[in-house]
Amino acid sequence: MKRILIVEDEEALCLLYAEELSGEGYDVTTARDAEQALDILKRERFDLIVTDIRMPGRDGVELITQIVGLRRDVPIVINTAYQSYRDDFMTWAADAYVIKSSSLDELKARIRELLAR
């Protein structure tokens, strides 16, 4: 079973993603901020990471650059409500950029695509 780490500070979204992605057959773990995510990543391995950008403390861009800087070869999906981070070239550390919306179809499609590589 493929393992996915979701990094999202909004509890309701965390629960929604966990439920939806578990329903797709993934083993899902959640973290509420970058620190917690890095802590989990020290102990566990994942096949893919989905992260929000605007979070308390270290933001998602710092998190993904840190993960990639450590040469962790894990695909990363940015999942944010903001288009404006497209101007931040540090987001290129990620493999996909998905805008949050009421439908999770695009997020699920990107996850499937990246895990199939």
Next chain:
Amino acid sequence: MSSPSELRKDPISGRWVIIAAERSKRPDDFRPAKPAERPRSVPAFCPFCPGNEAKTPPEILALAGAGPEPGRAPWSVRVVPNKFPALSPGAAPARVKRGLFESMDGIGVHEVVIESPDHDTEMADLPRGHLRDILAVYQARLRALEAEPTYAYTQLFKNKGLEAGASLFHPHTQIVALPIVPKRVKEELYAAERFHKQTGSCLFCRTLGEERAAAERIVRTNARFAAYVPFASRFPFETHILPVRHEPLFSAAAEDALDDLADILGGVLSRMKSLLADPSYNLVLHQSAHPARARRRWPGFEAFAHWYLEIIPVLTHVAGFEWGTGFYINPVAPESAATFLRD
């Protein structure tokens, strides 16, 4: 009693600015109390550094570098599409009108020119030959985009430093092709066309001629280019670089002119760096709409369009007065700025 300031009108944009002579400052006044912070520093990862090519989309163009030996990049200048662009390539979009409101699909091209494999070497410090190569790459991409019928205009710009809007220190330039001609570009073309109809002359050639005659705002010149601080500069140390002979499009400039352009651009940036303590700046190419579009809308544009580079060090902030009026208050007289940049 004479006024402590002067209102000046820019002959190209028609915009008025306030040169606040009493508030004139010396370059030292713009030196930051502490060194400018670099954009978010991430020592472990930079998507533009050699070794991380897999993190960028496949390159559109690359000049060969010193590699492939270990530690040497196989490229010296590299152009890649934006990985997460706000605009996507496509067919010419249709305009949709709903009452007064008009919209169209977000069609466009967004490319990034990675200027060097070296993360820490700014454009101001590059060897002139390398700067020339970057200019040649700009030209190649502009020519390619001008040949695509979907696009009407391509903007080339560089944001250097956090205050200028850069998110990443590794030196880079951005190129955005649009399906429409932006308002500011149209305004410059209409002003140039009007002046040409009235006088038979190119507005930019005439402006440069008067600047050269007055000499007080000229920063430096060489055989093909002149750099000057415009009479009605909006910002302190704002500098324009123009070809001295009439030339409508940078993309069509002769290849052998690029050495002289590299020489003057490198000289101006290097002087700004030392004089103003390595300021953030925006570098913007002003040129006509794509030739096919320009010929339809501004017949004979080749006679009055004239490209130039604009360099704006970010030393002051645009605030309510400027947004409300379109007036700018410049606390450094352009003549003083030119003197400092010359010395």
